Amino acid sequence: MKRYVLPLGRVSFLVGVLCCVSVVHAQPVSPEMLAFPCMACHGPEGESQGEIPSLKGRSYNDLKNHLQAFKSMRRRGVIMNRITRGYSDEQIEALARYFSGVK
Amino acid sequence: MDVSRRQFITITGAATLSLASTPVFGQPAKKGRVVVIGGGFGGATAARYIRKLDPEIAVTLVEINPQYTTCPLGNAVMAGFVKLKSITHNYDVLRERYGVNVIHDAVIDIDPVSKTVRLQGGSELVYDRLVMSPGIGFRWGAIEGYDQAASELMPHAWKGGSQIQLLRKQLHAMPDGGVAVVTAPEIPYRCPPGPYERASLMAYYLKKYKPRCKVLVMDAKPNFPKAHLFKQGWESLYPGMVEWVSSDSGGQVIEVQAKEGILINSEGDAVKADVASVIPPQQAAKIAHVADLVDQSGWCPVELRTFESTRHSAIHVIGDSAIARPMPKSGYSANSQAKVVALAVVAYLNGNEPGEPSLINTCFSFVAPDHVVSVSAVYRFGEKGLKAVRGGGGRTFMNGDFEAEARFARSWYKNIIADTFGQRT
Numbered sequence: 355m356k357r358y359v360l361p362l363g364r365v366s367f368l369v370g371v372l373c374c375v376s377v378v379h380a381q382p383v384s385p386e387m388l389a390f391p392c393m394a395c396h397g398p399e400g401e402s403q404g405e406i407p408s409l410k411g412r413s414y415n416d417l418k419n420h421l422q423a424f425k426s427m428r429r430r431g432v433i434m435n436r437i438t439r440g441y442s443d444e445q446i447e448a449l450a451r452y453f454s455g456v457k
Numbered sequence: 458m459d460v461s462r463r464q465f466i467t468i469t470g471a472a473t474l475s476l477a478s479t480p481v482f483g484q485p486a487k488k489g490r491v492v493v494i495g496g497g498f499g500g501a502t503a504a505r506y507i508r509k510l511d512p513e514i515a516v517t518l519v520e521i522n523p524q525y526t527t528c529p530l531g532n533a534v535m536a537g538f539v540k541l542k543s544i545t546h547n548y549d550v551l552r553e554r555y556g557v558n559v560i561h562d563a564v565i566d567i568d569p570v571s572k573t574v575r576l577q578g579g580s581e582l583v584y585d586r587l588v589m590s591p592g593i594g595f596r597w598g599a600i601e602g603y604d605q606a607a608s609e610l611m612p613h614a615w616k617g618g619s620q621i622q623l624l625r626k627q628l629h630a631m632p633d634g635g636v637a638v639v640t641a642p643e644i645p646y647r648c649p650p651g652p653y654e655r656a657s658l659m660a661y662y663l664k665k666y667k668p669r670c671k672v673l674v675m676d677a678k679p680n681f682p683k684a685h686l687f688k689q690g691w692e693s694l695y696p697g698m699v700e701w702v703s704s705d706s707g708g709q710v711i712e713v714q715a716k717e718g719i720l721i722n723s724e725g726d727a728v729k730a731d732v733a734s735v736i737p738p739q740q741a742a743k744i745a746h747v748a749d750l751v752d753q754s755g756w757c758p759v760e761l762r763t764f765e766s767t768r769h770s771a772i773h774v775i776g777d778s779a780i781a782r783p784m785p786k787s788g789y790s791a792n793s794q795a796k797v798v799a800l801a802v803v804a805y806l807n808g809n810e811p812g813e814p815s816l817i818n819t820c821f822s823f824v825a826p827d828h829v830v831s832v833s834a835v836y837r838f839g840e841k842g843l844k845a846v847r848g849g850g851g852r853t854f855m856n857g858d859f860e861a862e863a864r865f866a867r868s869w870y871k872n873i874i875a876d877t878f879g880q881r882t
């Protein structure tokens with residue numbers, strides 16, 4: 355028996371399509387519901403440890419401008435270009451309002 | 458669906474009676490009682506957020522183990538660049554700062570009619586809403602010869618705890634020139650990119666100390682998540698060391714002979730491994746089966762707006778146990794789902810309707826300590842159920858900044874631990 359079997363032919367990548375539908379017209383989502391999932395990366399109430407930027411303590415305009423810049427690709431981020439495109443302009447404003455209001 | 462006033466009074470009334478015999482339950486429960494089963498990414502997050510959102514709801518968290526060792530960064534512990542201690546967490550902050558009543562015991566039964574949870578230690582807890590995040594169980598025997606005893610020789614290291622150290626010891630003891638095998642199951646399973654992260658970090662360790670070794674990934678699938686990014690990393694960092702065998706090419710392992718270190722594929726070919734990490738097919742944790750919360754797939758069907766079980770009302774199932782397609786089974790998903798459920802449970806117990814959910818998942822995978830690749834998505838509920846938002850999410854670009862992602866992955870770990878257990882690391 356062969357020591358191990360390795361018929362490694364040409365590898366075809368299934369460049370997976372993240373299957374999606376547009377949910378732009380869905381019901382409005384509460385500011386808390388929008389903000390909570392961000393905290394897994396940005397820390398509780400947006401207070402981060404380590405290299406991921408904190409959201410806590412930043413102004414509404416600062417947050418909104420950053421998020422919009424990521425969304426429109428004017429600014430290159432590590433993860434955020436991908437994430438911000440999941441939010442409408444109103445949702446980005448709601449997020450900026452939520453995190454600028456955290457004490 | 459609303460909790461009617463009358464039903465509400467009956468529930469709390471019943472709860473008060475039964476609690477007389479359960480003195481550990483000390484919180485005032487003005488608005489209701491929530492029991493959470495499982496203190497992992499899903500359960501601990503749910504407990505913390507419910508208490509944060511509404512301190513008038515009493516929350517009891519039942520978790521078997523006094524400490525929780527995470528699977529995330531487990532492969533880094535295996536490879537030796539992260540200490541086991543730094544991925545081990547406890548429930549002190551949940552207990553002390555958030556007033557969660559943490560009980561270390563095993564849930565052995567749930568009665569969805571009387572809404573009671575029975576613990577191995579003998580006590581019973583009554584709930585108005587139950588949140589379950591008990592994680593996974595293994596389908597022992599699905600790979601012939603792979604049972605619990607075999608897993609002590611060919612560790613899965615897929616549940617946290619001591620198995621990752623066993624795998625680390627085996628890699629240390631491996632002869633130079635040997636073969637390490639990682640097997641990967643079919644979807645669905647916990648952490649879809651995890652087996653490939655494991656293979657990468659085995660190669661990282663072996664290249665340093667035993668450069669003539671090989672790592673073989675035997676896959677029950679014809680493809681795998683972030684494949685192009687992993688393969689690019691393997692070629693540039695560990696040339697010739699890592700080989701992935703697709704199910705089309707004999708990658709599917711159907712039998713093991715653990716004592717001999719032999720794995721047999723669907724074509725009957727035998728592979729001799731010096732170290733083998735067998736990641737077997739999975740299903741929802743045992744308690745979900747005992748409580749009649751699973752369907753024929755072995756996982757728990759839920760209504761994805763609130764993660765309430767479609768089989769029994771007032772029970773929310775989140776995390777790996779739940780069928781939450783298209784979300785992958787990850788710690789990030791479990792943490793996000795917990796927040797949906799926390800908001801829904803608090804709404805119900807205040808007599809309100811829950812709002813619309815919004816969730817995120819991001820999975821970081823280490824190809825090397827300073828080389829990480831990721832995939833993320835944002836999820837909303839629409840006419841066709843839970844879906845990734847079009848245009849949002851996606852993978853690391855092929856020319857992405859892998860070093861920056863590595864720094865982010867470590868920062869993510871600290872932050873999700875703080876967000877889950879309330880504890881800074």
Ligand SMILES: Cc1cc2nc3c(=O)[nH]c(=O)nc-3n(C[C@H](O)[C@H](O)[C@H](O)COP(=O)(O)OP(=O)(O)OC[C@H]3O[C@@H](n4cnc5c(N)ncnc54)[C@H](O)[C@@H]3O)c2cc1C
Pocket residue numbers: 494495496497498499500519520521522525527528529530531532562563564565590591592593614615616617647648651742744775776777778786787788789790791819820821822
């Ligand atoms: C190698 C590896 C790497 C990973 N890396 C990542 C990563 O980088 N990012 C990511 O997001 N995810 C990652 N994951 C996945 C992640 O670990 C899981 O998806 C996550 O743990 C699921 O959370 P959960 O709450 O569903 O279950 P768990 O975290 O497993 O928690 C379940 C808890 O319930 C308890 N329990 C079970 N039954 C009972 C009972 N009857 N009574 C009382 N308590 C009970 C268990 O003891 C356990 O503590 C990784 C997984 C692996 C294996």
